[in-house]
Amino acid sequence: MTSLRIAVVGSGPSGSYCAQLLAEESESPVEVDVFERLPAPFGLVRYGVAPDHPKIKTITTSFSEVFEETPGLRFLGNVQVGSDITLDELRRHYDGVVFATGAPLDRRLGVPGEDLAGAHAVREFVSWYGGHPDAPPNAFLLDGRRAVVIGVGNVALDAARMLVRTTEELRATDVPEHIVDAFAASTYREVVIVGRRGPAYAKFTNKEFIELLDLENCDVVVDPADLELDAEQQAHIDSSPPAARLFASFVKAAERGALGREKTVRFVFDRSPVEFLGEDGSVSGVRLAKTSNPSVTETLDTDLVFRSVGYLGKALDGLPFDAETATVPHRDSRVLDGEEVVPGVYIAGWIKRGPTGVVGTNRRCALETVTAILEDTASKTSSATTASAVDELLRSRGIQVVDWAAWRTIDEAERAAGESTGRERVKLHDRAEMLQLAAAK
Ligand SMILES: Cc1cc2nc3c(=O)[nH]c(=O)nc-3n(C[C@H](O)[C@H](O)[C@H](O)COP(=O)(O)OP(=O)(O)OC[C@H]3O[C@@H](n4cnc5c(N)ncnc54)[C@H](O)[C@@H]3O)c2cc1C
Numbered sequence: 001m002t003s004l005r006i007a008v009v010g011s012g013p014s015g016s017y018c019a020q021l022l023a024e025e026s027e028s029p030v031e032v033d034v035f036e037r038l039p040a041p042f043g044l045v046r047y048g049v050a051p052d053h054p055k056i057k058t059i060t061t062s063f064s065e066v067f068e069e070t071p072g073l074r075f076l077g078n079v080q081v082g083s084d085i086t087l088d089e090l091r092r093h094y095d096g097v098v099f100a101t102g103a104p105l106d107r108r109l110g111v112p113g114e115d116l117a118g119a120h121a122v123r124e125f126v127s128w129y130g131g132h133p134d135a136p137p138n139a140f141l142l143d144g145r146r147a148v149v150i151g152v153g154n155v156a157l158d159a160a161r162m163l164v165r166t167t168e169e170l171r172a173t174d175v176p177e178h179i180v181d182a183f184a185a186s187t188y189r190e191v192v193i194v195g196r197r198g199p200a201y202a203k204f205t206n207k208e209f210i211e212l213l214d215l216e217n218c219d220v221v222v223d224p225a226d227l228e229l230d231a232e233q234q235a236h237i238d239s240s241p242p243a244a245r246l247f248a249s250f251v252k253a254a255e256r257g258a259l260g261r262e263k264t265v266r267f268v269f270d271r272s273p274v275e276f277l278g279e280d281g282s283v284s285g286v287r288l289a290k291t292s293n294p295s296v297t298e299t300l301d302t303d304l305v306f307r308s309v310g311y312l313g314k315a316l317d318g319l320p321f322d323a324e325t326a327t328v329p330h331r332d333s334r335v336l337d338g339e340e341v342v343p344g345v346y347i348a349g350w351i352k353r354g355p356t357g358v359v360g361t362n363r364r365c366a367l368e369t370v371t372a373i374l375e376d377t378a379s380k381t382s383s384a385t386t387a388s389a390v391d392e393l394l395r396s397r398g399i400q401v402v403d404w405a406a407w408r409t410i411d412e413a414e415r416a417a418g419e420s421t422g423r424e425r426v427k428l429h430d431r432a433e434m435l436q437l438a439a440a441k
Contacts (some may be wrong), residue, residue, distance in 0.1 A: 005384035011036040012043020013350020014275035017366035031072040037080040050158040051173035077402030087318040103350040105312040113276030118283035122308035133431035142186035144303040151308030152195040200233035218369040311355035332382040333369040406438035
């Protein structure tokens with residue numbers, strides 16, 4: 001019986017779950033090639049999830065087992081779909097193509113001064129401390145006094161926590177050594193987190209806030225005046241147990257007050273950034289207006305601002321794209337061009353749903369996608385080519401494919417670097433170094 005051949009683009013949680021579920025759910029033999037533009041797998045689990053949250057990253061152990069133990073499943077790292085191989089080519093070589101390419105761009109605030117030096121999307125900071133190969137090694141100098149984070153989601157809290165962690169704490173993680181050194185030399189003592197609405201609407205979880213409260217070297221300051229609830233916030237808290245739990249923690253933090261610790265994370269609510277102020281092309285402050293009364297303004301002096309107001313999907317060559325939602329339009333995971341289904345092309349994960357949900361949410365999402373693929377291919381004979389035809393095409397273009405064995409060489413080098421300092425791993429940051437190791441497998 002000929003195998004069904006599926007290409008999955010992206011090896012983050014949604015791509016990895018698609019690969020796993022295709023193998024598990026298909027009643028006939030299936031071959032899956034997972035294309036990944038980076039030399040390393042796992043998308044945001046490797047390059048987004050905070051380094052001091054290693055438990056969440058353990059999902060990569062089960063994804064690795066899938067890659068290692070599933071017959072017919074291949075990892076093709078360091079291959080960018082769209083430039084190294086096109087969608088049309090994938091459609092010729094496979095019976096189905098799944099895009100699981102995530103949401104690699106970021107929302108803007110749309111205020112003057114947003115592009116001044118020192119004003120960044122939080123994604124740039126996350127990518128840097130995560131050792132993403134696209135992030136320059138010395139992207140951040142950390143030589144100021146006060147950093148400002150605009151936004152009150154979990155990612156905002158991740159960024160703030162990384163700025164106040166001790167060097168010892170960071171040295172226990174997989175953060176590349178030159179980045180631990182940059183944090184060790186950091187002169188930032190205060191991080192201000194700015195919420196557009198009142199505390200009842202903060203989006204981070206109570207668990208993440210309590211983790212911040214538990215840091216020994218850091219005060220958490222919440223202004224009691226910000227905790228006076230209007231009727232709307234009160235109604236929200238009354239109807240939302242998570243919001244009520246988080247609000248109770250804000251009250252505790254306000255009661256505890258500042259304890260004179262080395263560093264401070266301060267929250268301000270009901271404030272919207274209206275302008276980034278600059279000096280010589282660099283940010284020097286953020287002007288905030290009270291959201292509930294815009295005539296009341298204040299200026300926060302700062303030379304480092306992160307906007308943490310959401311990630312955005314990116315249009316892909318040859319695929320329809322809805323600019324409004326920054327996702328690829330679909331019906332039951334089948335890509336739509338207008339009202340028409342594009343045969344054999346599917347989506348999963350953040351490019352399908354937008355940047356919401358935790359890692360596990362992508363499993364449910366991938367199952368819907370896999371169900372659609374298996375329904376569509378059930379009564380068809382495969383018209384795909386072979387794995388070696390794809391290999392030959394990539395070889396003819398001079399592309400150095402990082403297959404699973406080559407990734408394992410990189411993985412082992414990272415683990416060995418960790419072992420010498422009692423850490424599980426120390427990530428490699430430099431793409432060229434990763435590719436050199438991969439070539440030597
Ligand atoms: C900063 C941050 C922290 C987070 N922390 C947590 C957390 O603590 N716990 C939790 O449960 N969830 C967390 N999440 C959410 C979680 O990471 C996402 O739900 C999940 O990663 C989305 O999966 P995905 O596969 O759709 O996208 P991604 O993980 O982004 O994977 C997409 C993959 O596609 C690849 N790709 C893109 N374009 C191409 C192309 N053209 N060719 C080949 N490959 C391509 C990318 O390199 C990437 O590897 C966090 C998210 C962020 C942004």
